[in-house]
Amino acid sequence: xxxxxxxxxxxxxxxxxxSSFSLMPSPELPPDQAALAGRVSTPDGVGIPGATVQVRQxxxxxEIRVQTGEDGLFRAGGLTPGDYDVEVALQGYxxxxxxxxxxxxxxxxxxxxxxxxxxxxxxVDVVASDPxxxxxxxxxxxxxAPDVGEALTRIPGLWSVRKGGIAGDxxxxxxxxxxxxxxxxxxxxxxxxxxxxxxxxxxVDLSEVERVELGKGPxxxxxxxxxxxxxxxxxxxPEPGFHGSAVVSGGSFGYFNPxxxxxxxxxxxxxxxxxxxxFSDPFTDGRGERFTEGAGYRESAxxxxxxxxxxxWAGMWFRPLPNHQVGVSxxxxxxxxxxxxxxxxxxxxxxxxxxxxxxxxxxxxxxxPVVEAQAYVSHVSHWMTDGYRxxxxxxxAPRGYTMGTYGRTKAEGARTELRFGDTAVGxxxxxxxxxxxTRFAMAMYMPQYSLPSVDANNLGLYVSxxxxxxxRFTLDAGGRLDASRSTADARLANTDLYWAxxxxxxxxxxxxxxxxNLRLTASLPGGAEIRAGVGxxxxxxxxxxxxxxxxxxxxxxxxxxxxxxxxxxxxxLGFTVRRSAFYAxxxxxxxxxxxxxxxxxxxxxxxxxxxMNMVARSYANVDARFWxxxxxxxxxxxxxxxxxxxxxxxxxxxxxxxSLGIRSxxxxxxxxxxxxxxxRYDTGRWxxxxxxxxxxxxxxxxxxxxxRPTPGYGIANARAGVNWNGIQxxxxxxxxxxxxxxxxxxxxRDPFRSGHxxxxxxxxxxxxxxxxx
Numbered sequence: 159x160x161x162x163x164x165x166x167x168x169x170x171x172x173x174x175x176x177s178s179f180s181l182m183p184s185p186e187l188p189p190d191q192a193a194l195a196g197r198v199s200t201p202d203g204v205g206i207p208g209a210t211v212q213v214r215q216x217x218x219x220x221e222i223r224v225q226t227g228e229d230g231l232f233r234a235g236g237l238t239p240g241d242y243d244v245e246v247a248l249q250g251y252x253x254x255x256x257x258x259x260x261x262x263x264x265x266x267x268x269x270x271x272x273x274x275x276x277x278x279x280x281x282v283d284v285v286a287s288d289p290x291x292x293x294x295x296x297x298x299x300x301x302x303a304p305d306v307g308e309a310l311t312r313i314p315g316l317w318s319v320r321k322g323g324i325a326g327d328x329x330x331x332x333x334x335x336x337x338x339x340x341x342x343x344x345x346x347x348x349x350x351x352x353x354x355x356x357x358x359x360x361x362v363d364l365s366e367v368e369r370v371e372l373g374k375g376p377x378x379x380x381x382x383x384x385x386x387x388x389x390x391x392x393x394x395x396p397e398p399g400f401h402g403s404a405v406v407s408g409g410s411f412g413y414f415n416p417x418x419x420x421x422x423x424x425x426x427x428x429x430x431x432x433x434x435x436x437f438s439d440p441f442t443d444g445r446g447e448r449f450t451e452g453a454g455y456r457e458s459a460x461x462x463x464x465x466x467x468x469x470x471w472a473g474m475w476f477r478p479l480p481n482h483q484v485g486v487s488x489x490x491x492x493x494x495x496x497x498x499x500x501x502x503x504x505x506x507x508x509x510x511x512x513x514x515x516x517x518x519x520x521x522x523x524x525x526x527p528v529v530e531a532q533a534y535v536s537h538v539s540h541w542m543t544d545g546y547r548x549x550x551x552x553x554x555a556p557r558g559y560t561m562g563t564y565g566r567t568k569a570e571g572a573r574t575e576l577r578f579g580d581t582a583v584g585x586x587x588x589x590x591x592x593x594x595x596t597r598f599a600m601a602m603y604m605p606q607y608s609l610p611s612v613d614a615n616n617l618g619l620y621v622s623x624x625x626x627x628x629x630r631f632t633l634d635a636g637g638r639l640d641a642s643r644s645t646a647d648a649r650l651a652n653t654d655l656y657w658a659x660x661x662x663x664x665x666x667x668x669x670x671x672x673x674x675n676l677r678l679t680a681s682l683p684g685g686a687e688i689r690a691g692v693g694x695x696x697x698x699x700x701x702x703x704x705x706x707x708x709x710x711x712x713x714x715x716x717x718x719x720x721x722x723x724x725x726x727x728x729x730x731l732g733f734t735v736r737r738s739a740f741y742a743x744x745x746x747x748x749x750x751x752x753x754x755x756x757x758x759x760x761x762x763x764x765x766x767x768x769x770m771n772m773v774a775r776s777y778a779n780v781d782a783r784f785w786x787x788x789x790x791x792x793x794x795x796x797x798x799x800x801x802x803x804x805x806x807x808x809x810x811x812x813x814x815x816x817s818l819g820i821r822s823x824x825x826x827x828x829x830x831x832x833x834x835x836x837x838r839y840d841t842g843r844w845x846x847x848x849x850x851x852x853x854x855x856x857x858x859x860x861x862x863x864x865x866r867p868t869p870g871y872g873i874a875n876a877r878a879g880v881n882w883n884g885i886q887x888x889x890x891x892x893x894x895x896x897x898x899x900x901x902x903x904x905x906x907r908d909p910f911r912s913g914h915x916x917x918x919x920x921x922x923x924x925x926x927x928x929x930x931x
Contacts (some may be wrong), residue, residue, distance in 0.1 A: 195738035205230030227800030376695035443917035444898030453499035478622025610650035
């Protein structure tokens with residue numbers, strides 16, 4: 159049987175098993191016993207795993223503690239009929255309780271708990287769109303991933319492009335790059351590398367993160383540029399009292415990651431500080447080869463570190479007046495020697511500074527609006543070369559590299575929001591400056607200003623409102639208007655390249671464009687909910703797509719100053735069922751993207767003296783379509799066993815345009831069918847879990863960009879952990895059977911792709927030891 163058939167057969171068996179179990183009636187209780195079951199979630203409905211549910215009898219000594227599973231489900235059985243107090247607790251969340259719950263003989267009582275965050279964020283509610291998802295910090299840390307991007311692949315509908323050992327690109331429902339709005343604490347952090355070596359999620363350490371919020375589809379009006387969705391990485395805030403933590407992680411391939419945090423939370427003053435250091439050698443795949451082998455690395459670099467990243471962060475929050483809160487946080491990250499076999503060059507260093515301030519005013523009574531404001535600035539500088547590759551071994555390369563690019567970017571902006579009950583009105587301003595210079599040894603290291611000091615500015619105004627139509631029906635509506643402008647420096651822009659390939663010398667682009675949505679939610683009897691929405695969202699072309707210019711041997715690379723603004727108009731239908739020991743959620747979607755931006759081969763249209771190439775890689779607008787869905791099922795067996803299944807699928811196509819060299823109707827780098835199934839036993843003191851991850855064959859490839867089909871695969875993972883008096887130890891064994899496979903997104907990134915397809919890691923052990931007081 160082929161790998162594809164094996165993976166699909168195993169996945170189907172697990173789907174049928176979990177689905178069959180979930181549809182079975184709950185086991186009958188003995189006539190003299192009772193039980194409690196339900197779900198613990200955040201205010202926006204995201205399940206909270208790892209919470210402790212304490213069930214204490216009022217008139218006796220009986221007490222039971224159980225844990226919540228991956229989707230927040232719990233079940234406490236074998237209870238004596240009577241009155242009970244039920245309380246839920248978890249680090250970082252406010253305790254939730256229901257007193258005097260009366261249980262009758264033979265009864266299974268269903269309870270739902272909503273846990274708010276310990277210290278409410280003073281930032282604007284960033285992800286207000288539906289469908290929404292998320293991942294709490296506990297699940298992120300249990301993932302064993304080296305960064306946030308890889309950890310988020312546990313969420314159905316999210317994938318990652320592997321370029322090396324770290325810093326993968328997030329892919330949401332087939333959208334990636336600038337088509338997905340990735341924020342840190344609700345603000346923009348932009349990468350400086352034209353190769354996207356440093357995506358936004360790379361600029362935050364896992365130890366900083368409290369949770370991740372996710373909004374899927376064109377339903378976000380609070381953040382400009384959310385064409386395919388929004389991902390908001392929320393960093394930690396102090397809990398009440400004095401706390402500290404120390405964490406040491408280590409494992410296969412020389413991976414080592416110590417980190418520590420210290421915090422204090424008082425009534426009028428709170429602070430938090432932390433530091434982390436992580437490094438690793440190149441991992442070995444299931445064939446027994448390092449990811450540097452066969453990728454053109456020097457012998458001295460094949461055994462060198464794959465990455466080394468140092469991060470420090472601090473924040474302070476205080477209340478200068480009653481009902482007023484102010485917060486300021488800073489972060490510094492330094493990344494060195496980051497290898498990217500997926501690309502022609504590697505990161506020599508990448509430095510990031512973030513500064514974020516927020517303010518919130520909450521009136522004591524119903525009069526007056528809630529006022530929230532943010533201001534931020536981030537700066538990223540990046541230097542990459544081929545100095546670790548054999549291509550740099552040349553007498554023509556006296557500087558130790560044949561190609562190198564220095565880039566820097568600065569993002570700054572502010573947002574203010576007023577909330578009057580169910581109505582929110584906000585104003586957002588953002589500015590990005592992006593500069594990059596590239597040097598080739600063959601050109602005597604003469605500078606080419608590949609990103610000619612581009613200034614991109616945006617002003618957005620938005621409004622949203624929730625209409626309570628009845629006890630069961632809610633209508634959410636939102637609208638936004640953006641005005642954007644990008645301008646390249648006249649002294650640096652290579653307008654000859656624009657003229658040669660795009661028949662223009664323009665250095666400026668501006669546009670005004672609206673967004674909006676309508677979402678209807680219907681609550682049905684029996685814990686069911688139906689959601690339907692239609693939305694439209696746009697993003698302005700980024701500076702690289704508009705004004706990039708680079709002369710190269712064989713084929714140039716040039717932006718397109720005439721690009722239109724892409725617009726995504728989509729529909730989403732969702733269904734959720736919450737029962738006492740069962741949770742199910744499903745979403746299906748279809749998007750039509752007008753003027754989708756794709757990479758293509760652009761023939762030269764005008765002759766320019768000294769320009770010899772006849773073709774360039776560039777960008778063009780085409781209409782595209784995306785469709786697919788996600789499924790999540792969770793069930794509790796008894797009070798200790800948790801079953802979970804997630805699945806996601808996306809398809810995409812685009813219009814062809816032979817005159818532009820666009821002959822393939824496939825959209826590049828689209829994931830294949832994916833599924834994950836797991837069984838977990840959790841006592842609250844210790845847990846053990848096994849899971850299978852499966853992907854179908856991906857053969858819908860963009861032949862214009864020389865993508866190649868990728869076989870399907872199936873792997874097994876195992877994790878276990880113990881918690882005792884503030885000390886927690888976890889162990890993850892990923893790819894248990896050491897399978898050799900490539901993920902379906904390991905294609906070529908144009909134009910600095912190396913042609914090397916990176917294999918996934920082989921059997922990997924990660925051990926995590928933490929202490930908290």
